[in-house]
Every structure is written in C-alpha cells, then in structure tokens.
Amino acid sequence: MMETKKTLPKVAYFCMEYALDAEFRTYAGGLGILAGDYLKGAKDYGYPMVGIGIKWKQGYSDQMIGKDGKAFDAYHNYNYDFLKDTGIKVNVRIRQRNVVCKVWLCDKYNNAPIYLLDTDLPENEDSWITGQLYGWFGEERIAQEMVLGIGGIKALRALNIPIDVYHFNEGHALFAGFQLIKEKMDGGMTFDEAFKASKNEIVFTTHTPIIQGNEYHTLDRLMYMGANCDLTLEQLVQIGGSPFNMTVAALRISTISNAVSQLHKKTANTMWADVKDHSEIIGITNAIHLPTWVDNNMISYAENYNNDQESRNELWDAHMKNKTALIDFVYERNGVKLDSDSLLIGFSRRAAPYKRSNLIFTKPEVIEPFLKQKKLQIVFSGKAHPLDDVGKKIVENIVEISKRYPEAVVFLENYDMTIGRMLTHGCDVWLNNPRRPLEASGTSGMKAAMNGVLNCSILDGWWPEACQHGINGWQFGDGFESEDFDVLDSHDLGCLYKVLIDDVIPTYYNNRTKWIDMMKNSILSTKDFFSVERMLKEYYELMYIPTYKGK
C-alpha cells in the first residue's frame, strides 16, 4: 500500500448505491458493484477520495420465487451497528418541508470513507425517503436524488472536507451540481459565472446505452420539489431540456464525461450527438477489485505456469475446488446435485429483455440433447426490478425451464454478491449474450476471466477489449448489429450454438490440455488491465487532474 497521494486532487464520488459486502444491502447491481470496488481500490492505493451515498433502510428488494413459480419481492428493515455516527445532520428543503439528513460513516470494508445520508429520523415527517433503493419513481425518486446531491454537498461542508473535483457516477447525483451553483450565486456570482465555475469542478460517468434507462422529469415537478435550488425554469431548460433529462443535464454540467468501455464510448457519443454543448465523452473501461472477487490461488498458479502437466494439474485442481464449492452451494440452496465432471455454464444478469437470458433455450431440439445427456449444465441467477413485470416474466420463464430439466438447469433466487462470487469462481464457462451494443461494460465477465472461468460472449461491453478468440475465451456473433431484433436474435442464436457445439463442448471433453491453457491465458490477459488499479489511474490522469488544473 502506498502513502496517501497528498498532491492529487481530492475527489468526492457520488453514487446512489455501493456494493461493499453481501451483508450491507445498499446496492442493487452493477452500478453499486463498480462504486464499491472503486472505493476499496481508492483505499488500497491511497487516493484522496470520499464517497457520498445513502443509507437505505430496506435496500433493494429480496426477490424470491414462490411455490407457484412466480417472482415476488420482500423488504426487510436493516440496522447496521458498524456504521459510525459523524454527529452531523444537514437540512434539505424538499416539497417545502425541511428534511433532516443524518450523516453516517462507513469504513468497515477497507474502503475509502463513504458518507451515507439517512432521513429515517423521528423528527422527519418524510422519514421514508431513504427507505428503498430504486423503490419508487416520480416525486419519490427526485426526493432521494435531492438527499444524495444537495444533502451530499451540505454534508461535505458540514464535515469540513475540502473537495477539488466532484464525480457524479450516473445522473442521480445531478442536483449536487445545482447546489454547487447555488452556493456560488449566494456568494455573489451571476448564474452564468456560477454555472461555469461549477462545471469546472464536475466530472460525470454515464452508464446506460438504453434511452429509456436515462431518467427524465417534468420541469413542473422539479420546481415543485425544490430540486432546482433557486435556478429558474429557463435555466433548468438550458441545462436539461424539457422534459428535463438527467443524463443530458449531467453531460452539460460537467467539464468532462466518460463512458465505461471503449465500445460504449462510441455508443454514447452517437446517442448524445444531438445534445448541444455537452462535455467530451471519453472511454474509461470498468474494472474490478481483485481481493473482493478473485481467488488468489488461481492468479498465482497462472503466474507460475510452466506449460507442463504439473502446472496444469495445479491450476485445474484449484478450479475444481471452486467448482465443487459452487456445486455444494447450489445443493444447499436448491437441493440439486450438479455433476462436477460435466461442463458447467454460468449466466447471471439483471432480468432485462436486451440481456436475452433464455436465448440458449430458443431451439429445444438443439439444446435439449446436451442437457438430457448432462453434457451441459447451466446455473442462472438474476433479479428483475420490482416494478418491472416484463423482467419478472423473464425470471419466471427461466424457473419454468429449470423445472423441465431439473438435473441440468438451476435458477438461484435473490442474486446478490454472494451468488455473484460463487458463480464467477466455480463455473467452467461464463455466458453473456446481450443485444449488441446495449451492454455498457459488464464486470461479472472480468471476475470470471480472472478466476479461470472462460468467457463465451457476444463482442459487447468490455469483451472486445480482452477477447482473443480460442485463446483466452470465445466470442460469438462477430460484432453483428441490427435494429431488427428478429434478425439480430436469430443471427446470434446460430452463432451461439455453433461456438458451443464446435468449440466449447469439444474442447472441454476432448482437449483438457488446451482448456487449462486457455484458463491460464484468461487469467494472465485480464488481471492487470481490468483491475481497479488501472481504472483509478485513468480517472485521475484523464479526468480528475485535467479538471483540477483547468479550474
């Protein structure tokens, strides 16, 4: 570990969710995983950074499968006695009412300090605001974002933490930008001056290439909520348009922005090309925190690999330990005993149509013989957003398929960090088949790759930057894109079956030597570049330091 890098700009990182540990339920999915890994890395490598977030009383939903095969959501109240009381409370005016936000410090997970705001206090009429992560839309979502953004800036001031650069991870934190403008206007600047000065200290990361995933609100509602922080209607329109788009606004209020992989950089630039005066969108590919996600034995056996049988045995035995642990875990959870000598594919994603969870089952006549002969076993996991009925149908469909092939297909309910870790350690293959180019980055494939779990993936997100086909994993689809989903899906399906039947399955059963060499290649070709250390370095060199110097 290095000493704190004292001369570097001090960064406040704003994020709606942080995934630090399975027990600390302040996350939903990939965005939180990224943020948690990032702040652990910041601590490991001594970067002067703090996180701002929310202490969610109920976190994200627990999504279970009922006896009838239907997905349902359950919520519990959580108490975390490891959080430290900073003694600080700040006030945010929401809907003309004062909302008190208590500030907690989380530093338990070897992470840079994360300050979490909490409205669940007896003095608040609106104590529910920090109740459920992504639980609500409309006014309630804005209220949450006001706590994060406006409350977050006020918390930094009250804590007396000087900040050089404000990093908004996704558009949720946008109102922090309004608060920064307001502070400067209160200090005597005009709006134009305050906007420019604030822009010079804000950087922004955009995540979703799905237009509908980019939140917008009506101007009336923002004004009514008080999210505008004294800005006029015209000023709001100038920043975020009408209706007010949070991503567009964040692109305009920042000095530089980034997408989360090199392919996503292209996608994002096309997507937002019509937005006037938006900041440059560069690409900084996501990465993971190795101590959290990777079996160190796998890394060290790969590093000391001699291309001889002894090395292969060591690496394979270490993998089989992880595979056996996963098989035991599945047995405990679902009562299904998978076979450790049979190829095991993992697939775990949020249930959204573009991720195509059930693509592999499209033609039963092709896939069924492999499942019935137990040449292929598949473990699925993933949640749908609690208000997303289409997503829940996707989950229920996988559950139904798992009942059809009870020995070979498993669905693990309530996807979380524990399941994510088990799967990316213990499967043989990590399957990923989104509709290109809708996967911004993905990090689960990185976890798998570094554990010697071979990626078999569409060339989307991070994978084009890492894939050496037939050497460290496989691609399928050759980067094909089409706006006609029937055309795209049938093309990709053909390619998926072809790579499975011609490459993946025969290599696993008939050429174990090559398979283990590929595992070694997978680990060695990803462990440095897709480590959070590289990502932190890039954020500093490409975004924070230039922003700080340009102020």
Ligand SMILES: *Cc1c(COP(=O)(O)O)cnc(C)c1O
């Ligand atoms: C790694 C991880 C993610 C993010 O992975 P994707 O590749 O973006 O799907 C989401 N949820 C959990 C629990 C994870 O462990």
